[in-house]
Amino acid sequence: MKLNKSIKEKDSIFKNWLIIIAVILFIILPFIINTYWVDVLFFFGVYALLGLSLNIVLGEVGLFDLGHMGFMAIGAYATAILNTTFGIPIIILLPISALAAGAFAWLVCSPIIHLRGDYLCIVTIGMGEIVRLTLNNNPFGITGGPNGVFGIDFPSLGSIFVIDNSTKFYYYIWLIVGLTIFGLVNLQRSRIGRAWNCIREDEVAAESTGIDVRSYKLLAFVLGAGLAGVAGNIYATKLMMVSPESFNFMESCMLFCIVLIGGMGSIPGVLIGAAAISLFPEFFRTFAQYRMLIFGAAMIVMMIFRPGGIWPRKRGAVKFESLLMKAGEENG
Amino acid sequence: MAKENNNMETMIRTKQENEEINKINKVVLQTDKLTKKFGGLIAVNNFDLKVSQGQISSLIGPNGAGKTTVFNVVTGIYKADGGKVLFKGEDLAGKKPHQIIKKGIARTFQNIRLFSNMTCLENVMAGQHCRSEEGTWTSVLQTPGQRKEELEIKRNAEKRLKQVGLWKWRDELAKNIAYGNQRMLEIGRALASNPDLLILDEPSSGLNDKESEDLIIFLKSLLKENLTILLIEHDMNVVMGISHWVTVMDEGKKIAEGSPEDVYSNPQVIEAYLGKDEEEEE
Numbered sequence A: 001m002k003l004n005k006s007i008k009e010k011d012s013i014f015k016n017w018l019i020i021i022a023v024i025l026f027i028i029l030p031f032i033i034n035t036y037w038v039d040v041l042f043f044f045g046v047y048a049l050l051g052l053s054l055n056i057v058l059g060e061v062g063l064f065d066l067g068h069m070g071f072m073a074i075g076a077y078a079t080a081i082l083n084t085t086f087g088i089p090i091i092i093l094l095p096i097s098a099l100a101a102g103a104f105a106w107l108v109c110s111p112i113i114h115l116r117g118d119y120l121c122i123v124t125i126g127m128g129e130i131v132r133l134t135l136n137n138n139p140f141g142i143t144g145g146p147n148g149v150f151g152i153d154f155p156s157l158g159s160i161f162v163i164d165n166s167t168k169f170y171y172y173i174w175l176i177v178g179l180t181i182f183g184l185v186n187l188q189r190s191r192i193g194r195a196w197n198c199i200r201e202d203e204v205a206a207e208s209t210g211i212d213v214r215s216y217k218l219l220a221f222v223l224g225a226g227l228a229g230v231a232g233n234i235y236a237t238k239l240m241m242v243s244p245e246s247f248n249f250m251e252s253c254m255l256f257c258i259v260l261i262g263g264m265g266s267i268p269g270v271l272i273g274a275a276a277i278s279l280f281p282e283f284f285r286t287f288a289q290y291r292m293l294i295f296g297a298a299m300i301v302m303m304i305f306r307p308g309g310i311w312p313r314k315r316g317a318v319k320f321e322s323l324l325m326k327a328g329e330e331n332g
Numbered sequence B: 001m002a003k004e005n006n007n008m009e010t011m012i013r014t015k016q017e018n019e020e021i022n023k024i025n026k027v028v029l030q031t032d033k034l035t036k037k038f039g040g041l042i043a044v045n046n047f048d049l050k051v052s053q054g055q056i057s058s059l060i061g062p063n064g065a066g067k068t069t070v071f072n073v074v075t076g077i078y079k080a081d082g083g084k085v086l087f088k089g090e091d092l093a094g095k096k097p098h099q100i101i102k103k104g105i106a107r108t109f110q111n112i113r114l115f116s117n118m119t120c121l122e123n124v125m126a127g128q129h130c131r132s133e134e135g136t137w138t139s140v141l142q143t144p145g146q147r148k149e150e151l152e153i154k155r156n157a158e159k160r161l162k163q164v165g166l167w168k169w170r171d172e173l174a175k176n177i178a179y180g181n182q183r184m185l186e187i188g189r190a191l192a193s194n195p196d197l198l199i200l201d202e203p204s205s206g207l208n209d210k211e212s213e214d215l216i217i218f219l220k221s222l223l224k225e226n227l228t229i230l231l232i233e234h235d236m237n238v239v240m241g242i243s244h245w246v247t248v249m250d251e252g253k254k255i256a257e258g259s260p261e262d263v264y265s266n267p268q269v270i271e272a273y274l275g276k277d278e279e280e281e282e
Helices: A017-032 A035-060 A068-086 A090-112 A117-136 A166-188 A191-201 A203-208 A213-239 A249-262 A267-283 A285-305 B002-010 B015-024 B067-074 B097-103 B120-127 B136-141 B144-163 B179-191 B209-225 B236-242 B260-265 B267-274
Strands: B027-038 B041-052 B056-060 B082-087 B105-107 B197-201 B228-232 B245-250 B253-258
Touching: A017 A035, A017 A166, A035 A068, A035 A166, A035 A191, A035 A213, A035 A249, A035 A267, A068 A090, A068 A117, A068 A213, A068 A249, A090 A117, A090 A213, A117 A249, A166 A191, A166 A213, A166 A267, A166 B136, A191 A203, A191 A213, A191 B120, A191 B136, A191 B144, A203 A213, A203 B097, A249 A267, A249 A285, A267 A285, B027 B067, B027 B228, B041 B056, B041 B067, B041 B082, B041 B228, B041 B245, B041 B253, B056 B067, B056 B209, B056 B236, B067 B197, B067 B228, B097 B105, B105 B179, B120 B144, B120 B179, B136 B144, B144 B179, B179 B197, B179 B209, B209 B228, B209 B236, B236 B260, B245 B260, B245 B267, B253 B260, B253 B267, B260 B267
Parallel strands: B056 B228, B056 B245, B105 B197, B197 B228
Antiparallel strands: B027 B041, B027 B082, B245 B253
């Protein structure tokens, strides 16, 4: 069979000139702005990565997870403890913290994965809080209690290349965010991403369509947690310390907002949401004490006028005419 | 294929010949003393059903007779409380819905259950989930194997969408297309898994006469694909028009089975549908 070569799939977001401009802007930005703003953009990157990781669970599969910071905490503490106690290089700990967070997610989510909606939400809140409280109580004297763990190394490749200043950290986080976006966009367009969306739309129909709902939900949790673990690793090395207070419930709510503001299941949306959460307070420093008020009001207005988020995922970009041998036998 | 010819012939055979063929024909799906209880209510009670290869079988009965429950047990959504479901001789007990569709039983729902916020094409592509196997990492990296499979999925989806006549709506969200089209899309999604047995739960409900007629023609055309069809139906025109074999159910039990003509004139069936004549004593 000869394949019809006139496949016009205009579904690559990489071809979009807007994205090219954004990428170029991101590359030259550190040379224009001062260190403070580079740091702000670094944290924007961390939130973007966290938002993307939660987006898998919340956006793609529609599982309410309000304890996502717990996974990040596992990644951050795995990095901190293994680095300060055993001196394992950070670059090796990057995948290890992802694995640790993923394994933790698998362990705690296996028994609760069948819960629906609000019930799952409550359990994940509990899980996040338990992680934080456990770290706070310094089990076996390894987490350092409320003070946390100090003296984490910078990420480095031997002694040749050390990521030790704001600009390098900026490139580092955005490189990882870029790779993550690449992977997630591919995933969205695969049968895995489709299966996740099907589960979000209708669980019974998804199961009857041949999707192993339980496994795919777990997969989403493990992948999401793994990415959050990576974010935890980078966060810990940037601050050179971790403490339980960084992973409180409010932060989990912030992540939730990132996905809701941006648009569930939309990758550009998550980036916008992360920008709103991390840049907004910087621009409005003067209104610092009214921050949450403005933020809450903005959320309400958003939910009324744009319930799908600022940039909801656009579907139906598959415009090809025909993939079959005989083109033009359109009917219907 | 020989079987295909056979199917075509079956459709024009007389009643007696039909019955003979039923005996010869391989039974694809069989339930054996199937029982399902919801608390104190026995929804399905020692129910025997058989569906022969290459035929359209119908399951009819008044509202609340337990027809959909039978379907849900067969497709693994409910667990049976007793009895067996045999598909091609294999016991389906304890199998989950996603395993059952892989064995070759695809279904549609009485209240259409599409993936509303996904496009029609994506719906049909999702239907092929159980016939594809690329994993997470190959998808993340989009390996050549994964691309090839994805293309294959798209081509199959295109074929099925054209078959149900919805190709022009491929990029439309499933929730936005007309009701009749949604029904066809759901059938298309079920067909996308290349099933051996297609179970349709009231496919003609909510359709107008013209659409029902088209549906009958469409279902008949499916038999050419070596497909077996089991349907629940209320519309007597549809049942009489296409069924080779009809099973009648009331209050969880089988009250009659046979060719449409037999069943139509069966007094017990008339009683179940229209109620008992008061003057006749039991």
